Amino acid sequence: MEYVKTEATQAKPSFQLGAFLRKYNLLLLVLVFIVIGSLLSPKFLSVQNFLNLLQQSAVTGIVAIGITFVIIVAGIDLSVGSVLAFAGMVMALLLPHTGPFVAFLAAIASGAVLGWINGFVSTRLTIPPFITTLAMMVAARGLALLLTDGKPVFNLPESVRFFGKNLFGIPVSGLIWIALTLIAIFVLRYTTFGRKLYAIGGNPQSAHLTGIEVNRYITFTYVISGALSALAGIVLASWLTVGQPTAGSGIELDAIAAVVLGGTSLMGGVGGVGGTFVGVLLMSMITNIFNLLGLSSYFQSIFMGIIIVLALVLNKFVIQKKQ
Amino acid sequence: MDAILEMKNISKTFPGVKALQHVDFSVKRGEVHCLIGANGAGKSTLMKILAGVYPKDEGEIYLQGQKVEVGSPADSRRLGVMTIYQELSLVEHLTVAENIFLGSYANPRFGVVSWKRLRMEAQKAINRLGISIDVEKQVSDLSMGHKQIVELAKALEGNAKIIVMDEPSTTLSEKEIKLLFATIEELKRQGITIIYISHKLEELFSIGDRVTVLRDGKRIATCGIHELDQGMLTELITGHKVEKKARTFTQRQFAELLRADSISTDKIDNVSFSLGKGEILGLYGLVGSGRTELLKALYGVDPLKKGTVYLDGQAQKITKPSQAIKLGMGLVPENRKTEGAVLGLSVEENAVLPSYDRFARWGVIQKRKIQEAVSRHVSEMRVKTPSLATSIGSLSGGNQQKVIISKWLVHQSRIILFDEPTQGIDIGAKQEIYKIMRELAEQGTSMIVASSEINELLEVCHRILVMYRGRVVGEFRDPQQQKEEILHYAVTGGTALWNT
Numbered sequence: 001m002e003y004v005k006t007e008a009t010q011a012k013p014s015f016q017l018g019a020f021l022r023k024y025n026l027l028l029l030v031l032v033f034i035v036i037g038s039l040l041s042p043k044f045l046s047v048q049n050f051l052n053l054l055q056q057s058a059v060t061g062i063v064a065i066g067i068t069f070v071i072i073v074a075g076i077d078l079s080v081g082s083v084l085a086f087a088g089m090v091m092a093l094l095l096p097h098t099g100p101f102v103a104f105l106a107a108i109a110s111g112a113v114l115g116w117i118n119g120f121v122s123t124r125l126t127i128p129p130f131i132t133t134l135a136m137m138v139a140a141r142g143l144a145l146l147l148t149d150g151k152p153v154f155n156l157p158e159s160v161r162f163f164g165k166n167l168f169g170i171p172v173s174g175l176i177w178i179a180l181t182l183i184a185i186f187v188l189r190y191t192t193f194g195r196k197l198y199a200i201g202g203n204p205q206s207a208h209l210t211g212i213e214v215n216r217y218i219t220f221t222y223v224i225s226g227a228l229s230a231l232a233g234i235v236l237a238s239w240l241t242v243g244q245p246t247a248g249s250g251i252e253l254d255a256i257a258a259v260v261l262g263g264t265s266l267m268g269g270v271g272g273v274g275g276t277f278v279g280v281l282l283m284s285m286i287t288n289i290f291n292l293l294g295l296s297s298y299f300q301s302i303f304m305g306i307i308i309v310l311a312l313v314l315n316k317f318v319i320q321k322k323q
Numbered sequence: 324m325d326a327i328l329e330m331k332n333i334s335k336t337f338p339g340v341k342a343l344q345h346v347d348f349s350v351k352r353g354e355v356h357c358l359i360g361a362n363g364a365g366k367s368t369l370m371k372i373l374a375g376v377y378p379k380d381e382g383e384i385y386l387q388g389q390k391v392e393v394g395s396p397a398d399s400r401r402l403g404v405m406t407i408y409q410e411l412s413l414v415e416h417l418t419v420a421e422n423i424f425l426g427s428y429a430n431p432r433f434g435v436v437s438w439k440r441l442r443m444e445a446q447k448a449i450n451r452l453g454i455s456i457d458v459e460k461q462v463s464d465l466s467m468g469h470k471q472i473v474e475l476a477k478a479l480e481g482n483a484k485i486i487v488m489d490e491p492s493t494t495l496s497e498k499e500i501k502l503l504f505a506t507i508e509e510l511k512r513q514g515i516t517i518i519y520i521s522h523k524l525e526e527l528f529s530i531g532d533r534v535t536v537l538r539d540g541k542r543i544a545t546c547g548i549h550e551l552d553q554g555m556l557t558e559l560i561t562g563h564k565v566e567k568k569a570r571t572f573t574q575r576q577f578a579e580l581l582r583a584d585s586i587s588t589d590k591i592d593n594v595s596f597s598l599g600k601g602e603i604l605g606l607y608g609l610v611g612s613g614r615t616e617l618l619k620a621l622y623g624v625d626p627l628k629k630g631t632v633y634l635d636g637q638a639q640k641i642t643k644p645s646q647a648i649k650l651g652m653g654l655v656p657e658n659r660k661t662e663g664a665v666l667g668l669s670v671e672e673n674a675v676l677p678s679y680d681r682f683a684r685w686g687v688i689q690k691r692k693i694q695e696a697v698s699r700h701v702s703e704m705r706v707k708t709p710s711l712a713t714s715i716g717s718l719s720g721g722n723q724q725k726v727i728i729s730k731w732l733v734h735q736s737r738i739i740l741f742d743e744p745t746q747g748i749d750i751g752a753k754q755e756i757y758k759i760m761r762e763l764a765e766q767g768t769s770m771i772v773a774s775s776e777i778n779e780l781l782e783v784c785h786r787i788l789v790m791y792r793g794r795v796v797g798e799f800r801d802p803q804q805q806k807e808e809i810l811h812y813a814v815t816g817g818t819a820l821w822n823t
Contacts (some may be wrong), residue, residue: 191686192679199676202665209624209662210677210730211648269667 025314026262026278033285041292049288051166054174055239057284059084059248061177061277062232064255065184066225068276070129071259072188073201073218074268078133079118080229080255082140084248087111087230089144091160092153092243100159108230114140115226119219129222137252144245153243164239173235177277180228184273197221201268257308258283282307326385327352327516328373328404328485333382335368342368344540345382350485355507355517357527357548360537361560361749366520369537370487374406375399403484407474407491415463420445422462423477448476453509454502468499472506479515486510487518490747492526496610497775504530523776524553538562561750575785577602579636580769581738583621586630590616592793593630598738598771601764605784605802606773608813613793614773615657618740621771622654623647648677653731657742659720663727666716670708670726671697673715678734700729704759721752728759739763741772745779757783777813781806791816 037044063080070077091107098106118136122129163172188194199207200214208214229248237243262279264271286307290300330348334341343365350356358366371377373384375393384391386402393399399406413422423445445458449472456469465473471491478486492500507517507530521527527534531548536559543559551559577599585593591613598604606614619625621632623641631638634650641647644654656662664673674697675682682693697711704725708718715723724744731739744760745753760770760783774780780787781802789797789812797812799805 190688190690192683192688193686195672195679195688196676199665199668199672202667203661205662206656206665207676209622209644209654209656211645212676213643213645269665 026275026282026311029311030278030282030285033282033289037285037289037292040289044289044292051169051171051174053281053284053288054177055171056287057280058171058173058177059232059236059239060251060254060258060284061280062180062235063229063248063251064258064276064280065180065273066228067252067255068184068259068262068264068271068273069188069197069221070225071256071264071266072197072268072271073221074204074266075122075129075218075221076133076256076266077115077118077222077225078130078252079114079136079140080225080232081248081251082137082144083111083114083226083229084233084236084251085245086114086140086144086147086233088233088237088247089147089153089243089245091234092156092237093147095157095160100157103160104234107234108227111230111233112223112227115222115224115229116219118226119222122222123215123218141245141249148243148245150245152245154241156238156241156243160234160238161241162238163235164241173239176231176235180231181273181277188272193217193220198269201270203269254283255280257304261308261311325352325388326350327387329385330369330373331383331385333369333372333384334380335365335372335377336380341540343372343379346537346540346542348535348542349545350516350518351533353511353514353516354532355511355519355530357519357521357531357534358537359521359524359527359534359556359560360543361751364537364560364749365540366537367489368540370406370489370518370520373399373404373487400481403482404487405478405481405483405485406487406489407471407478408489409491411470411474413462413470413473413477416461418459418461419449419456419465419473420458422473423448423458423480425477445476448480449473451479451513452476452506454506466499468495468502471495471499471503475506475510479510483515485516485518487520489520491519492521492523498609500526524556527556528553536560557750575602577769577785580634581621582633582636584631584633586620586632587628588616588620588625589628590625590793591620591790594620594793594795595630596788596795596798598769600737600769601767602786603760603764603770603772603784605780605787606771606790607775607777607780607787607809608790610775611792612790612813614775614790615742616793617790618654618742618771618773621647622652622740648734648736651735651737652740653677653734653736653738654740655724655727655731655742655744657746659723659727659747664715664723666714668715669712670701670706670715670718671711673726674701674730674733677730681734696733697729700732701726703732704729705755719752721748721755724748724752724756725759728756732763736768738769738771741770741774743774744772745776753779777806777810789813 043049063084067077067080087107087110090110091103094103094106114136118129118133121127122132165172167175188197196207196212196217200212200217204214233247236247258279259276260266261282262271262275262277264275283304286304287300290303326349328350330346333343333346333348335343346365346369348369358370360366368377372379373393375396375398378394384393391402393402414425420441424441442458449456449458452472452475454472456465456472462470462473475486491503495503510517519530528548533545534548534551535545536543538560579597580600582597583595585595587593594617606617608614616625620627623643623646626642632641633639639650641650660666665676671693675693679688682689682696694711701711706722706725706729708722715726718726728739745756748756764770772780772784784802787799787802787809788795789799789809791813796816797809799809802809
């Protein structure tokens with residue numbers, strides 16, 4: 001390349017502890033917890049425990065992928081839990097009449113439509129996404145409860161229990177989560193769609209003047225988030241073999257926490273799904289360790305809060321050190 | 324007059340850069356002292372050391388003969404040095420009065436704010452500047468000029484003896500600049516010392532008493548402003564003579580590419596003009612005359628209420644930027660940081676942003692092709708960057724602007740719209756950008772350049788349109804010879820508009 005290089009290029013890229021820590025601090029944290037976990041309980045490092053972990057994380061993990069897209073464009077989606085429940089109910093109610101294929105599609109489509117409404121209202125009617133999706137969170141929950149007057153749908157047929165089963169000894173839900181993560185990483189890194197999302201999140205005004213259809217793209221991230229929430233709802237319902245209108249309440253906070261833990265900035269324009277994956281895993285692992293220790297979930301909550309703040313403080317500290 | 328401030332032998336090194344080398348800087352009590360230099364000359368660094376933002380590596384600071392240590396911005400303020408940065412420090416949603424007394428709230432009794440006293444004190448502070456501003460207004464409702472003045476009032480309330488102003492005029496209209504200068508004169512009368520940083524040479528001559536020139540971290544000269552003329556000053560700043568070639572375009576004819584036929588928006592009124600292939604058309608006018616708004620109308624940002632834009636003789640309906648871009652237009656907006664660049668992204672990603680779809684198959688980007696194209700254009704533009712992966716935010720303003728221009732080269736745009744193409748860019752980089760614009764025109768790219776600096780337009784444009792209150796009031800085909808007329812039209816709107 002022949003552009004005028006400034007002197008900084010001549011400095012050899014050397015191993016820098018700060019940069020390394022900044023890039024991989026989350027993985028280091030995971031490592032720390034693996035060590036702690038295995039010291040505390042011999043069961044922790046077993047394959048079975050890891051597979052359990054994968055299964056437990058999958059639902060939150062799938063939801064968190066969608067939220068990562070939304071947060072990259074500087075949005076937020078609080079409605080994921082309610083959308084998840086609504087889609088799960090749609091599937092459970094349709095199953096006896098239509099068979100699994102149509103029921104799945106209908107459920108995912110319903111999630112996508114709710115997501116589209118989120119996107120439309122927040123971009124075209126310029127209501128802040130926090131408010132829009134808060135309203136959707138309340139409304140979609142009501143919708144889910146209304147479908148069966150609040151009653152769960154039990155005993156889903158055999159045809160949908162696939163998601164709760166194992167394939168080659170690995171939980172199907174975990175496989176779906178991993179596959180979706182890989183696809184999302186690819187989309188964000190190597191497609192024009194993904195790269196434009198970063199531009200929009202970094203500076204929507206500039207992106208607009210550069211000819212990017214900002215509103216359309218932002219809306220689409222909400223559609224993704226809605227559809228993935230719906231998919232998570234299907235996975236959850238078929239795993240538990242029951243359609244619960246109250247499913248997934250509070251999942252938005254876990255998922256957002258995992259996204260932030262994974263290094264995606266709530267200001268938009270920075271981050272990715274790889275970090276989110278590790279973030280979700282880390283949070284499940286902490287829960288797992290507490291369970292193995294037999295400590296109450298109250299402790300878990302306190303500790304989780306501390307870890308989230310600590311991880312971000314650490315991140316900030318390492319970045320500042322670098323500068 | 325004795326020296327109120329003396330900075331002696333100041334040095335400062337950043338990793339890889341000697342920002343300041345043994346700089347002496349002395350300011351007399353009650354003068355307006357201009358500090359000037361190209362970008363990277365060290366004037367911001369020097370002022371940030373004075374403001375306590377950066378620690379100095381070496382040297383001493385004396386205030387009124389006393390040696391002082393400035394360890395933090397709070398120290399500096401306590402010593403009576405107030406700095407007003409370009410991005411003002413006012414809280415937009417609070418009133419003028421609250422902003423002036425932010426922090427102290429005019430000494431409330433038992434923590435209870437007395438709004439009446441706050442208002443009165445604030446009014447006094449504003450009156451002291453010889454200006455009338457309603458102190459109960461929200462700051463967000465004020466013009467930029469008035470905001471500056473509120474900043475000054477706030478600084479005075481903080482008991483400022485020296486006020487440092489960092490490029491205060493960049494965002495002001497000519498009328499507001501006059502107001503600001505009047506206020507500065509008033510402050511001078513009251514014995515306040517002003518250090519005034521600016522790029523605009525003509526301003527220094529109208530407001531400054533003395534000037535200090537920095538170049539490459541060294542002090543080049545300090546002298547009375549009237550011992551210099553613009554040419555000498557430019558030479559001191561750049562270190563070499565800026566050659567002014569007398570270019571006379573011999574009234575070239577250009578094949579018509581774009582034509583606007585009586586277009587109107589909310590901000591512009593019945594504008595018609597045409598643009599030739601390879602032509603550089605200038606738009607001159609005072610702030611608020613509709614220069615920027617005309618660009619926005621062409622670019623599909625502001626909707627057209629009336630009129631038609633023709634490209635290659637075909638009527639086009641452009642309602643959003645993406646359509647304008649598809650038709651071969653590109654905008655280099657006025658505000659680099661908020662509209663032009665995506666600061667968090669790399670040089671490469673910024674340069675390829677409008678063209679991603681061309682470098683993708685099935686939506687998957689082709690990294691190699693992008694790198695080829697971007698590195699070719701970025702090198703043509705002589706962008707100084709460590710690598711293409713460097714974040715654009717870490718480049719200097721001039722280089723950022725070059726990257727923004729190169730994104731339209733990568734996109735192979737036929738018409739590039741420039742809004743204040745060299746705002747906040749140092750003189751050397753300005754000349755480079757003018758050169759690039761001329762080269763692009765030679766290659767057949769058409770350009771429309773809106774600017775508030777007449778000399779900039781005279782430098783590059785084949786033809787200049789003057790705008791006044793949303794309308795085109797004059798067309799000048801030999802601009803180099805018509806400068807006085809152009810200025811006259813911009814100020815008065817031409818002939819028949821005296822009574823408006």
